[in-house]
Amino acid sequence: xxxxxxxxxxxxxxxxxxxxxxxxxxxxxxxxxxxxxxxxxxxxxxxxxxxxxxxxxxxxxxxxxxxxxxxxxxxxxxxxxxxxxxxxxxxxxxxxxxxxxxxxxxxxxxxxxxxxxxxxxxxxxxxxxxxxxxxxxxxxxxxxxxxxxxxxxxxxxxxxxxxxxxxxxxxxxxxxxxxxxxxxxxxxxxxxxxxxxxxxxxxxxxxxxxxxxxxxxxxxxxxxxxxxxxxxxxxxxxxxxxxxxxxxxxxxxxxxxxxxxxxxxxxxxxxxxxxxxxxxxxxxxxxxxxxxxxxxxxxxxxxxxxxxxxxxxx
Numbered sequence: 083x084x085x086x087x088x089x090x091x092x093x094x095x096x097x098x099x100x101x102x103x104x105x106x107x108x109x110x111x112x113x114x115x116x117x118x119x120x121x122x123x124x125x126x127x128x129x130x131x132x133x134x135x136x137x138x139x140x141x142x143x144x145x146x147x148x149x150x151x152x153x154x155x156x157x158x159x160x161x162x163x164x165x166x167x168x169x170x171x172x173x174x175x176x177x178x179x180x181x182x183x184x185x186x187x188x189x190x191x192x193x194x195x196x197x198x199x200x201x202x203x204x205x206x207x208x209x210x211x212x213x214x215x216x217x218x219x220x221x222x223x224x225x226x227x228x229x230x231x232x233x234x235x236x237x238x239x240x241x242x243x244x245x246x247x248x249x250x251x252x253x254x255x256x257x258x259x260x261x262x263x264x265x266x267x268x269x270x271x272x273x274x275x276x277x278x279x280x281x282x283x284x285x286x287x288x289x290x291x292x293x294x295x296x297x298x299x300x301x302x303x304x305x306x307x308x309x310x311x312x313x314x315x316x317x318x319x320x321x322x323x324x325x326x327x328x329x330x331x332x333x334x335x336x337x338x339x340x341x342x343x344x345x346x347x348x349x350x351x352x353x354x355x356x357x358x359x360x361x362x363x364x365x366x367x368x369x370x371x372x373x374x375x376x377x378x379x380x381x382x383x384x385x386x387x388x389x390x391x392x393x394x395x396x
């Protein structure tokens with residue numbers, strides 16, 4: 083830990099070295115989250131906010147950058163991947179009856195779960211995990227990318243009335259979509275958690291811009307580029323602004339448990355769910371397949387985790 087005396091000495095040192103740089107750093111620390119973190123390092127203050135501030139700035143930049151998706155030469159990249167030598171895994175993923183499937187085929191045999199099911203329990207010879215990863219990466223750097231849904235889920239949604247073309251457009255992401263979406267979603271979900279746990283006070287225009295403003299930008303970018311991850315981030319930020327303003331008006335003195343309490347509740351619920359899962363699966367071990375066992379485990383532990391987290395709130 084840096085003592086107050088050491089902090090003062092360091093500040094005097096910087097002032098003596100270059101007073102103009104000192105003034106600029108102080109002004110920048112008030113104007114920019116990234117500069118604020120840098121100023122904290124230079125002047126001996128705590129640096130705990132560095133990672134959130136940098137993530138916040140990266141998220142804003144990613145939201146703006148999402149509109150540049152069509153500027154990337156995806157077709158040239160795809161043409162390069164088509165020239166690569168084919169192996170049994172490539173043929174299983176892309177070829178049927180001796181011909182490469184047409185556009186929109188990647189919802190079939192491309193999702194990691196679909197590959198693992200065939201690799202572990204299927205009868206197609208020559209499948210390779212390494213070849214699958216290579217093929218998946220080549221698909222990720224093309225326009226369409228890889229599917230977010232397994233083919234069984236895709237089939238089920240179509241049977242439920244969801245348009246097949248809509249799923250082809252919205253349930254696939256490429257490397258650009260994933261990168262932009264992950265950066266923004268990490269920041270958006272963090273902001274929403276802060277709002278839910280009463281750690282995001284409503285500061286007027288500042289909070290409005292950083293929640294509703296950023297959320298609107300991400301929603302616009304997500305819809306224009308058909309990136310569901312970016313849309314989810316926009317919803318998180320708009321939700322955070324809504325919660326913050328609602329609490330400011332209607333619940334000024336009410337607060338939810340901290341994020342650590344919610345995490346503990348979720349993990350505790352999952353632990354109880356694991357016990358219930360063991361009993362359910364054990365009683366029907368011989369009557370269920372591996373996929374059914376996994377589905378029961380995911381469903382039971384997930385619901386138990388959410389209930390455990392809600393118990394912390396109530």
